[in-house]
Amino acid sequence: MIVELARNLHLVSQSLGGARQTGGRSRREPLWADLREGLGRWHLWFNLAWKDIRSRYRRTVIGPFWTVLSTATLVAALGFVNATLWHVEIAIYLPFFCAGYIAWLLFITIVNESGPSLTAAEASIKAIRIPYSVFIFRVLTRNLIVFGHNLVVFVVVALIFALRPTVSMLLLPVGLALAMVNYLWISLLLAAICARFRDVVQLVANASTVLFFVTPIFWQPAQLDSVPFARSLLADANFAYHLVEVIRAPLLGTTPEPLSFVYLGVAAVFGFSVTALFLRRFYDRIAYWL
């Protein structure tokens, strides 16, 4: 009888916009329910992301210019060294490295900041009903803002070396969107896994350094052509390469290979399916892991 009453109340609660939690299997898919509810709270996560940026530079004199400055310094230094080392023309190498590096930064910062994102929000997650994706959107938005700052460095580089604007540059929003869609599931899945297995945060940090060297960011994929299978392994099969390439290529005025779009499209479908399965099984447990 109580169960029946509970069912009736469920209908009432839905019409009132109330909340219902079940211990067993939810009827709704947790991933989509959470994302939908999370998107609706955009005022909150946009505010949090903005506050994150602001607090990072609080009481500094030049503020967000620090981001620009540190990216610019690294791009310039490594750019000149590598161009000289490999006898590549600086006018070609520097824009290539700069575009790749800022796309890489977007990827690697999101991946590294996702892990602790739910753990850091423990207090609010346990005390009020709030979708987890709020804290994921916060990480993504924050890093998009930083990417915007870094873009300034690239624009300066492009102006210095007089990069010619092309139609392919219009693909930038498409590439960026495709990358962000993938970052959404990566981030959500990582945040949930890292809540349970704290070692994964360290593992990701370790892996990202290695990934930087084996992914064509500061060297060109064409340099692998002399070694058999190297290019297919380090570029074509490399998820990180495609995530970078769909942003880098349009910035440089070239069109990414269709392979990149296909790869990221398939990865998104696959990734969201895995995340959905994971959350269907563990969604109710996440709060206990924090």
Added chain:
Amino acid sequence: MAAIVLDRVCVDFPIYDSDRSLRKLLFHAGIGGVVRNDATRRNRLTIRALDNLSFELHEGDRLGLIGHNGAGKSTLLRVMAGGYRPSSGTISISGEVASLLSLGIGFDVEDTGLENIYTGCLFYGMTPAQIREKTAEIAEFTELGEYLRMPVRTYSSGMQVRLSFAIATAIDPDIWLLDEVLGAGDAQFIIKAQRRIEQLMQRASLLVLASHSMNVIRQFCNNGLLLRAGRIEEFGPADEVIAAYERSVVAG
């Protein structure tokens, strides 16, 4: 129609970083939930914080949660607030829920009081338009005056209580969940807070409050729920449950 219906709700806390010695310690501590080895989960150590709770609350119910430290009061409130999903069993809630379970949800101590009012209200699900409408009222209630333009890290804990309380009570909920958080405020603020709760109770139709103070329970609640080690020991009119609790305290 506000209602909370719990049907055989259990909450098991997994202990991930435990070892045998911790387990022994918990077994002999004599307070808190029931520590058990969960056979279905490969001998993982869990603490049963809530054990098979079934009860219903309806419009007009003002429930006082009573029990020793670790009896499960805060966990039960968090389940009702939607923070924890039950490990088994179901909970159905109809109506909008507001909770003040821990102070300073989403607080950023580097931000000013006013900025924290904005963020805090967003956390509670208010829209910017609603927040603009409420800000003056919240600010007035805190009585913090010019301090609202200062970073929260300059506040005393009592001042932070004022701020969080004002934010959490700014919503017009159907259901109101309150953990014992008023302790940190000064006497004058507690009187003011009590007046606010009374006012809220005229609008909110359901209140659940956890407290160690039987005076607070008597003052605000018509029903009581005595928890012991996550189980319902007594559920009924507040006076009777308080009497049962006081007998258990005397008996030790």
